[in-house]
Amino acid sequence: MKRILIIMLLFFLVGNIMAQDTKQSEIDSLVDVALAKKGFKPSKTQFMIRGYGHTGLNNVTTNGDTESSYVGSAFAPIFLFKHSDKLLFEAELEFVLEANNLDVGLEYANVMYVANDYLTIRAGKFLLPFGTFMERLHPSWVNRLPTKPLGFGHDGIAPGSGIGLELRGSVNLGGPRLNYSVYSTNGPRLKDGSIEPDEAGRLLFSNFEDNNNSKAFGGRLGFLPFSDSSTEIGFSTYSTNGTGIKDTVYQDVGAFLYAFDFSFIKQIPAISGMVDIKSQYNNSKVDNATYIDEEDGLPYTFNNESNSFYAQLSYRPTMADNDFIRKLELVGRYSSFNAPVGAEWAGEAEQYAFGLNYWLSWRSLIKVAYQTTDTIGGHDGDGNTKGFFIHWAIGF
């Protein structure tokens, strides 16, 4: 009798354990199905929409005349399509409200393929690694000030983007790091004065279709000497054999541009915060050519060399005890621009900008800034422009 009881008890126990097992595996598989339905299973291909936007208030006084306006409402969606672990397509559209118009731009659209550990191939329209500002620092949630330094963007001398092919890569040399990029794009266009005489000799970098067959060749070499990656120095070039329209005297007017960039970022306990320095020098030399003076119809020429420079210092008290203070950032920037003497657009400009930022998150900040620019010569003659800006930028 005892035996029968023990055997029955055993059966009961074993049965129970087995039942529990099946229950557990049933639950597991149900969870798997549920997770798969919810999309938690990682996929190899992925599509992401990212981007950024900004808006703000500008109060600009030029030679005593003040203009104040809410500005921006810029919206720049970025599309990332990861095809595989090596193949990615990126595109950025830019919608900006300016001068009562909606400007739409295709900032970049390119496909990139990681060929091996040290080489990635990119083709399409991409931001040019001419220095670091345009490629790495211009998005409004990355740029610590609401404005670009002199020499960049509209009326600037540094190329921002191009259509072509690029090879790039990077290597960790066991502490120091080296990165390179070489590319060929449609060459820049020379403004020969036939349309805008007072712009004769300037380069235009929007080159959706090449105006002659000369391509631009360029590249950047970046070196991070210290193993903490705090410091980077870079050297870039951009050159072309011809910039003028095909079959005109300007066809073979070449150009050679170069840039130096410097970056330093480090948390320094002695001053309880993060110091960030960014700087870039651009130089542009276009071959001398003869243009026609719009007023007297006489030919003239000049040494077509321009340069621009900026240095920016910012400080975030990242080690402060107070939460509010930790989110603040102080920033100062100096920039200068020198256009060629003898050109219709000859001139010099010098600018100081100061700002106080409040970081709401790692991708959103409120910038309050004051900027003063002194100009000698140039389009609008000598003068001073003071600007007061409050901007709100957000990346998503």
Place this chain on the structure above:
Amino acid sequence: MKTIYKTTIITLSLFLMTVLFVACSSTKDKYTDASDDDFKIEKSGAQLWGETCNRCHLAPSPTDYNDTDWDTIALHMRVRANISKDDIEKIREFLKSAN
């Protein structure tokens, strides 16, 4: 102009060749016979994240994105910020393990 142009191309090709040469010559020999390398502590993904991802913008925290998103972002940043494969792989693993 032509000379400047040629010089640029040549300089850049030389740079590229040097880079490829350095990159392709395996660092293994260095590790076997360089004694000071024996004492070098490999940086962790977390440390690399702290040093690399705040060079241009503030560094995002691992919890800002899910694993799939980090895969795409890591690839995007690898190319855009020209980060080496070794570095980005470690950072990606860290971000995915700590979110």
